[in-house]
Amino acid sequence: MTKTRPMAWGGALLYPLVLLLLVGGAFRSPNLYGLGALLAGGLLIGVLRRSPVWALVLTLLGAVSMVAVGGPAESPGRFLPFLTADLVLGYLVADRSRRVSVTAAVLSSLVQVVTAFAFMSGADHQLAVAMIAVLLLGTCCLGGLLFRERREHSVALRTQAVAEAVTAERLRIARELHDMVAHSIGIIAIQAGVGSRVIETQPAEAREALRAIEATSRETLSGLRRTLVALRQADPQSGAGAPLGPAPGLADLERLAVATTDAGVLVELRWAGERRQLPGDIDLSAYRIVQEALTNVVRHAGTGHCRVTVDYGAEELSVEVLDEGRGVPGTAGSGFGITGMRERVSLLHGRFSAEPRPEGGFRVAARLPLPEPVVARAGSR
Structure with missing residues (x-):
């Protein structure tokens, strides 16, 4: 100048x-x-x-x-x-x-x-x-x-594009925090209730409940830390914080099933199709859908058993969570969990349903289309 x-x-x-x-x-x-x-x-x-x-x-x-x-x-x-x-x-x-x-x-x-x-x-x-x-x-x-x-x-x-991007990012963060925290808090609340009931008569079970609470709390804090570090690193002026851990995916379903079983709901996990590497957004969304569905089972279904099926198809990934409880009353169209799952599937141009089963219980199903490069790699193996 x-x-x-x-x-x-x-x-x-x-x-x-x-x-x-x-x-x-x-x-x-x-x-x-x-x-x-x-x-x-x-x-x-x-x-x-x-x-x-x-x-x-x-x-x-x-x-x-x-x-x-x-x-x-x-x-x-x-x-x-x-x-x-x-x-x-x-x-x-x-x-x-x-x-x-x-x-x-x-x-x-x-x-x-x-x-x-x-x-x-x-x-x-x-x-x-x-x-x-x-x-x-x-x-x-x-x-x-x-x-x-x-x-x-x-x-x-x-200006409109920036506002829409900010809104989309806020919704994404809200979904991540809800899916992450709601599941963990639900398990912690159940384990705390179990521990308080048996602490006098069954101290061993009380200790197991406390261990589950500790493990779930640590995992939730780790996830929150990863989210906060990611938000800070989005600012170029901020320094690098703690290293980011990998985002959860379908490979972590076994651990999620164990945590849900510890909360009192036995999870039967079934795999179909050829398991393979998926794009990060599809892998994370599928995991979050299962996580939120299991949270609803633990909180609302009133049953001790549910089944999770993951099907790796040639053109789409199918995820289904079934239980035989009393369903999830009042959440099929208004709950944050159901809304968050539906938004995740919509962003990936997939199909989603969450409804009571005619024979009893509740069913959550999502079909996520797989991009062509993933299909090509899968066929070449």
């Missing part, structure tokens, strides 16, 4: 010198005379970027001076210097407030019309030149206005 300022005002000083050379006889033809004055306006680009108002004042003064002293009175080519002022006015309309733009346009048009009637000979020439000057000025103003509206529209679109 320090280097730009001398260059800008240096061009502003050279501009009148070039106009003096033109007035002194560098070009005798009125058209070449006006064209030279028009090209001389390029010296004001630095001023234009810093102060369009001053650039407009300089070009108007220069154009009036050139018209006043140059060429035959009947030659319209004398008015070419005003085209520089029109172009500057278009830039000003695109860059400055509407009040400044309107004021500059009115004053510029008055200067050009008055100059045309003052220095042109013949009423016909005066009227024709004035009309052409106003039309050129209006065209440049319209171009500046269109550019301004297009820029404002682009800014509005970017």
